[in-house]
Amino acid sequence: MFLNKKYSVGVYIRLSREDDDKGSMSESIINQKSLLLQYVKENNLDVYDIYIDDGYSGTNFDRPGFNKLLKDIELGRVNMVITKDMSRLGRDYIGTGNLIERYFPENNVRYIAVTDNIDTFLDSSNNDIAPFKAIMNDMYAKDISKKIKSSLRAKQKCGKWVGGRAPFGYRQDKNDKNYLVINKNQAIVVKRIFDMCLKGLSFFKIARILTNEGVKTPAQYYSFLWKKKYNLKYGEWNAKTIRDILTNRIYIGDMVQNKRSKVNYKVKKVVKNKESDYIIVSNTHEAIIDKDTFYQVQKRIPKNVGRSTKKENHLLDGLLYCGDCGHRISVLARRKKDNRCYTICNYYRTYMKEKKCSTHSNNYDKLEKSIINSLVEMCLKYIDKDKIENNVLNNLDEVNKVNDKKELEILITDIKQISDNLDAIYIDKLNKRITEDQFERVKLKLERELSIKQKRYNELNNNINDTISEQSKNKIIIEYIDKFLSMKEPSRELIINLIDRIEIFEDKTVNIKVSFG
Numbered sequence: 001m002f003l004n005k006k007y008s009v010g011v012y013i014r015l016s017r018e019d020d021d022k023g024s025m026s027e028s029i030i031n032q033k034s035l036l037l038q039y040v041k042e043n044n045l046d047v048y049d050i051y052i053d054d055g056y057s058g059t060n061f062d063r064p065g066f067n068k069l070l071k072d073i074e075l076g077r078v079n080m081v082i083t084k085d086m087s088r089l090g091r092d093y094i095g096t097g098n099l100i101e102r103y104f105p106e107n108n109v110r111y112i113a114v115t116d117n118i119d120t121f122l123d124s125s126n127n128d129i130a131p132f133k134a135i136m137n138d139m140y141a142k143d144i145s146k147k148i149k150s151s152l153r154a155k156q157k158c159g160k161w162v163g164g165r166a167p168f169g170y171r172q173d174k175n176d177k178n179y180l181v182i183n184k185n186q187a188i189v190v191k192r193i194f195d196m197c198l199k200g201l202s203f204f205k206i207a208r209i210l211t212n213e214g215v216k217t218p219a220q221y222y223s224f225l226w227k228k229k230y231n232l233k234y235g236e237w238n239a240k241t242i243r244d245i246l247t248n249r250i251y252i253g254d255m256v257q258n259k260r261s262k263v264n265y266k267v268k269k270v271v272k273n274k275e276s277d278y279i280i281v282s283n284t285h286e287a288i289i290d291k292d293t294f295y296q297v298q299k300r301i302p303k304n305v306g307r308s309t310k311k312e313n314h315l316l317d318g319l320l321y322c323g324d325c326g327h328r329i330s331v332l333a334r335r336k337k338d339n340r341c342y343t344i345c346n347y348y349r350t351y352m353k354e355k356k357c358s359t360h361s362n363n364y365d366k367l368e369k370s371i372i373n374s375l376v377e378m379c380l381k382y383i384d385k386d387k388i389e390n391n392v393l394n395n396l397d398e399v400n401k402v403n404d405k406k407e408l409e410i411l412i413t414d415i416k417q418i419s420d421n422l423d424a425i426y427i428d429k430l431n432k433r434i435t436e437d438q439f440e441r442v443k444l445k446l447e448r449e450l451s452i453k454q455k456r457y458n459e460l461n462n463n464i465n466d467t468i469s470e471q472s473k474n475k476i477i478i479e480y481i482d483k484f485l486s487m488k489e490p491s492r493e494l495i496i497n498l499i500d501r502i503e504i505f506e507d508k509t510v511n512i513k514v515s516f517g
C-alpha cells in the first residue's frame with residue numbers, strides 16, 4: 001500500500017514516568033521498538049532513523065529525540081513518522097492536533113499510529129477519532145500525578161534516590177536525578193563532623209565550632225520554607241543536625257529511604273517510621289565515610305541527644321517550641337532534690353554564653369496539666385460547633401453534590417459534541433467543502449470552547465473529590481476527640497494527632513496550635 005511513493009521513515013519512541021505505573025511492559029522502549037520495526041518490515045519501508053525520548057512527559061514537546069525528528073523532517077530526510085499510538089507523540093491536545101492537522105501535512109509527512117489504526121494519508125474512518133483521542137490523552141496526563149506516587153516506592157526498592165533534593169554531602173547527578181554523586185564542599189564538612197565525633201566532642205560542641213567558623217548549614221543550602229515561616233535563624237548548627245548526619249548510612253554508600261511518613265491525611269505532620277520500615281539498599285553510590293569510621297562513631301552515639309538514656313518520656317515531647325526564637329523546647333531531667341523537671345529553650349541552652357535566647361523555664365508537670373485542660377476545652381468547643389454546622393451543611397452539601405453531578409454529565413456530552421464538530425470540520429476541510437481560513441477560524445473557536453469546558457470539568461471533578469475527603473478527615477478528627485475526651489490519661493498517639501505545635505513564650509504565655517478547627 002505504500003508502493004506509489006518512496007518513504008523514508010522516522011520511527012519515534014517515547015517513554016515517560018507516567019508509563020512506569022502501568023505494571024505491564026507494553027510501553028517499554030524495547031517493546032515499542034520491536035512493534036514498530038516489525039510494522040516497518042511487514043510493509044517494506046525504509047527506516048531513516050529511530051528517535052527515542054526516554055523519561056520525557058507527553059505534556060510538552062521539548063524533547064531531544066522529538067526535536068531531532070522535526071529537524072530531519074525539515075531537512076527533507078524523513079517523510080513518514082510512525083509511533084505505537086497517538087499518546088507516544090504527545091498528551092497535549094492542541095499540540096498533538098497541530099502536528100497531525102497542520103505540521104505533518106504542510107511538510108508532506110505521512111503519520112501512522114500503529115495500534116490506533118491512524119494513517120493520515122488513508123481515507124479511513126479511524127482518522128476521524130484522532131482529535132477525540134488527543135483529548136483523552138490530555139485528560140489522562142492530568143490524572144497522572146496521583147499515579148506517580150505508587151511508583152516512587154518501587155524506585156526506592158531499586159536503590160534509586162527519589163527524595164527530591166539530595167542529602168547534605170551529595171547532589172543529584174545531572175544525567176540521572178535518581179543517582180547521587182558527591183558534593184565536594186559539603187562532603188568535607190561531613191568528614192570533619194565524623195572526625196570531631198571520634199575525637200570525643202559532643203554534638204553541641206561540634207555544632208558550636210561549625211557555627212562559630214561560619215560553616216554553611218544544610219538549611220542554609222536549602223533555606224527551608226518552614227524555617228522562614230517560623231523565623232528560625234538557619235545559620236546555626238544544632239545538635240540534632242549533627243546527630244542526623246552521624247547516624248545516616250547514606251554516607252557509607254547505602255541508600256536509606258522511607259524514613260518518615262505522614263501521620264494521616266488530616267494532619268500534615270510527618271513522623272519517623274520504625275527502622276524496620278526503612279527501605280535500605282547497599283552500595284548504591286560513592287561513600288563519603290568508610291565503614292570502620294562509621295561503625296566506630298555509632299558506638300559513641302547516645303540514644304537521646306545530650307540526655308541520659310534513662311530519660312523519661314513526656315507526653316508533649318517534640319511538640320514544644322520556643323515562641324520567641326522558634327527553636328525546640330526540651331524538658332530537662334527530673335531533679336532529685338524536689339522531683340521536678342523544667343523546660344528549656346534549646347537555642348538558649350546551646351548558646352548560653354552568647355545569650356541568643358532566654359531560658360523559657362517552666363515546671364513541666366504543671367505546664368502539661370494546663371495544656372491538657374486547654375485542649376479539653378478546645379475539643380468540647382469544636383464538637384459543639386461541629387454538631388450545629390453539620391446539620392446545616394449536610395443539607396447544603398447534598399444539594400450541591402447533586403447539582404455538580406448534573407453539570408458534569410452535561411459537560412461530558414458537550415466535550416464529546418465539540419470534538420465531533422472538530423472531526424466534522426476537519427473532514428469538511430479535507431473534502432474542500434470549507435476553505436483553509438474558514439477551517440482555522442472555526443477550529444480556533446471550537447478549541448477555545450473545548451478548553452473552557454475541560455477546565456470546568458476538572459474543577460468540578462476536583463471539588464467532588466475534595467468534599468469527600470474533607471468529610472472523611474473530619475470524621476477521623478471527631479473520632480480522635482471522642483477518644484481523647486473519654487480517656488483519663490491521654491495517650492501520646494492521640495496528643496500527636498490533635499496538636500500540631502505548642503509555642504511557649506518567655507512571659508509564660510502558651511499558644512496551642514491544634515490540627516482541627
Ligand SMILES: [Zn+2]
Binds near residue numbers: 323326347
Ligand atoms: Zn528560644
